[in-house]
Amino acid sequence: MVGDIMKRIDIAKDFSDTPLGRYPTDSPVSGERFREELLCPALKDNDSVTVVIDGAEGYGSSFLDEAFGGLVRKGYYSADQLEQLLKIECNDPEYVIYKSLIWKYIKEARKK
């Protein structure tokens, strides 16, 4: 759509290639920190955000749940809004499972 502002966040390049943990007390590259410092501001300032998950050493569910499910739990966005705003991109088959996990956490967080 003309005029839409799109932001692209590459987790491995823009945040860390070894993201881990749920809270900042767990690690300096935790899910909460990613959500608060990169994801939320990007979602607030843009019409859509693409998060590239390729390239990281791997993700724990705790990181993904806090980073993405936390958006719903903290009341920033509903799962329906995120379906419109957020796009998860992965080209490497190793990361396909994380894409499914992210949407699982977003949808499950809605139920809470």
Add this chain to the structure above:
Amino acid sequence: MDAVLEISRIIVPPLITVGLGAYVAQRFFVSRANEGAMVDFMVRDLRELQNDALEYWTLAADTPENKQRQIILAQKIKGMIKSLSADSNYYCDRYCKCKSGELQNLLVEVADACTGGEFESVRKKVDTGRYILIVNAINRVKSELHRRKL
């Protein structure tokens, strides 16, 4: 000369049919054998993942050695899940295109069971309740793979 031509006219078509049939059968059995080997490989990885995950969730981080062991196990678990994701994608692309979602969903449950909760957290405690979650999730994938192999 006519007799030779007559005999070859009779023999050649069945020979071609038998040859093609043998080729198709050989392709089928090679494909099944490769699929079986791939399933065995994935089941072996799942077993290893199960052992590592169970050790991780039953290990108390009360000594520096245990903390170090936990870090190593966490990396092994994440690496194995990545590897299984790639293998299952390859397997589904090659052998079960129409049902790729089912296996992927089962693996999502495995990843959630193995690396959810307080995984890689400073607050992580021994979580024996996770034992049954991990075993059940992994067994569901193993059953599905065995079902397809057979």
